[in-house]
Amino acid sequence: MIPIDFKGKRLVLFGAGRVARLMFSRFPELNVVAFADNDSAKHGTFVGKVPVVQPEALRHLEYDLVVISTGWWESITAQLQALGVAPSRIVLPPKNMLAINNGEKPFSHAPTKALALEVLGCVADFSARHAIPIMLDFGTLLGAVRDGDLIPWDDDIDFSLNDHAYPLFVNHLADLKVALPKPAGCDLDMTVLEAEDLITGVAVTYRNAVGCNAIVPFEIGFMRRVIENGQSVTKGAGPSFIAPEVHFHNVGSITFLGKQFCTPDDALGYLSYVYGDWKTPRQDVTLAEYPMQESEYLETSRTLV
Structure with missing residues (x-):
């Protein structure tokens, strides 16, 4: 749309x-x-x-x-x-036009939402099993805190990890890929994003298999956050999302979907920084509405796991 x-x-x-x-x-x-x-x-x-x-x-x-x-x-x-x-x-x-689902709303589609909830549970278990602090972030954190659910008009699942935790996460990517659900009629890809010898993120993509129409495609992102000049900065090819570093010195937690998830410290304060009045639902947001800083373009390689 x-x-x-x-x-x-x-x-x-x-x-x-x-x-x-x-x-x-x-x-x-x-x-x-x-x-x-x-x-x-x-x-x-x-x-x-x-x-x-x-x-x-x-x-x-x-x-x-x-x-x-x-x-x-x-x-x-x-x-x-x-x-x-x-x-x-x-x-x-609108941000959802830049997603892989052609502007459709994956979490308003019952089979896709059921898969997404299963994915979230798998990531929570993986995080606990390997002692890797994988934090809910952005719209996924907002939905967990405000609604106790995925936001129906969101288009992806957002996680982030602090810089020091990222190497351990990368070492266990094969374990994560094995643990993630693989429903019939769907294809799963895991892609490692790397720029200037630094792994900046990992993207997991669920798409329909050829000839199937089981789900609305969606992505799960695992962003790398680095502390720079008093800010927690996401790394990647494009402009960086920023937040005060105080929210990432320690890791908070929340019970969501009956599982324990990590969050930025003082999740409510973090959401206020990112969204302002986060208690009021808003649709069709653009990237201009997020706290960002423009950075030098970095050529990014993409490697399938």
Whole structure:
């Protein structure tokens, strides 16, 4: 499902990288007239039949909206405004458009939610068995604290681990893959993300097997958090999510789904930092609504386990 504001509009996707290309392929109903990108090596190439142009070409291009399809939304917004693009024509897509499920809501689909709850239980048991402090994070933590459940409109499951715990977690990835449920009709992939010789995250993906339609695809992310300059910073290819380091000096806990899960310390204070009024449910949030910092782009390799 695409936002109503995008329907019938001529769109420029700013960013011609992996995320933008996936969004373009997943939402063929989008009327994309061009990709704009700062990488000169991409200028003059095509995504399907859509050209990739330099940002300066926007001065002469006919379009209605520029959709920022990368995480560097703040600097790109400033760049677009310097090119004369009106703020009203610069938009960010809802976060769920960037997920693997084509904007569908996996946890509003009963069979998918049942699988996701089983996954959560397996991770809790794995965490306890190997003494690895795997913390609930972001929307998964919010749902556990506020609703005692997964949020129906969330699109993934979020975990994080502090830097010192990550090597032990990586050493047991094969054990985790064995422990995770593997229902009939579904494929499971585990991918290790690495940049500059540092494993920055692990993504577990559930998809439908060929010829099956059992679930709405979804991902489980295990982010690496590093303390830098008084902040807990997620590591990865894109801009970093940040939070005060005080929430990650120690690990809290919560009982969720009848299991014990680790959390950031002072989970309520952490949620207030990330979401502000976290007690009021909100849908269709964008990355601009999260506390983030733009960092240097790191080329990321992806290795299947």
